[in-house]
Amino acid sequence: MSANRGRSIAARDAQIRRELEPDVGPLDDDADCDAGPCTESAVFAVPAPEGGEARYCPYHVAWFRQQNPEIWERLEAAPERVLDEDPNDFATVGNRFVALADAPETLADDTLVRVALLVNGQALYESEEPDEAETVDYVAVNRRLDVTASAKVPVEKAGEWLRGNRRKYGWLAVEDDVVRALHGDRDAPVGGDGQ
Ligand SMILES: [Zn+2]
Incomplete structure (x- = not known):
């Protein structure tokens, strides 16, 4: 019984770790962009400075890149097995201001x-x-x-x-x-x- 309990705590801890670790990279599912009331679809998840991840549309990926240059540098340096595409491909400034x-x-x-x-x-x-x-x-x-x-x-x-x-x-x-x-x-x- 105590062994079961130990396992369930370990499983729960693993679950919590998975939830807290940013799940960064291109998104396939049709999620809404996390930037306030933005109504565009999210295409890429970035590590949020406050923890976890944020899912952004192409413009808000570009905005995030501008706001968080250190985090972006780490993203660009991520090994291919972690991120097999260039994160810059997901950022689109278009006819908008990013700052x-x-x-x-x-x-x-x-x-x-x-x-x-x-x-x-x-x-x-x-x-x-x-x-x-x-x-x-x-x-x-x-x-x-x-x-x-x-x-x-x-x-x-x-x-x-x-x-x-x-x-x-x-x-x-x-x-x-x-x-x-x-x-x-x-x-x-x-x-x-x-x-
Ligand atoms: Zn957006």
């Missing part, structure tokens, strides 16, 4: 300032000053700087709109001052002048 800093800081003669990198690889901008009608323009652009989406938001609703956009699109990166401006966000240092 917030890749997008210009300003657009449209400096009237629009960079805010965030959306989960779809497009960069979000907002007008630096509200217009006469007290509205703020929001614009998303792809890597060619084509406008792919836009909105006009009353200035008093701008924070709420940004928080909603962040919830919906799961921003990959955001400007520090925008985080601070989104008063009430748990990531934000609480400013003295926010109400």
Whole structure:
């Protein structure tokens, strides 16, 4: 009985180890990409920095590569028996930004300032000053700087709109001052002048 118990504990430990060890490499099954609300199919599993693995579509593989160069180097150096294909073959940047800093800081003669990198690889901008009608323009652009989406938001609703956009699109990166401006966000240092 104690031997059985010992075996079952060993089996359970092996199971836990398997679950914790990242199962990295190309994916055959049709899984959803793990990057927030991304709706593309995952093609490759990477070792997640926080442990386990993350399954990403081609764009988010490229984004991961940009974010985690050391992990990516180890992936590239993996022996063939572990990973029999070049992980770079699974990364596609396309017409998207893979880092917030890749997008210009300003657009449209400096009237629009960079805010965030959306989960779809497009960069979000907002007008630096509200217009006469007290509205703020929001614009998303792809890597060619084509406008792919836009909105006009009353200035008093701008924070709420940004928080909603962040919830919906799961921003990959955001400007520090925008985080601070989104008063009430748990990531934000609480400013003295926010109400
Ligand atoms: Zn994705």
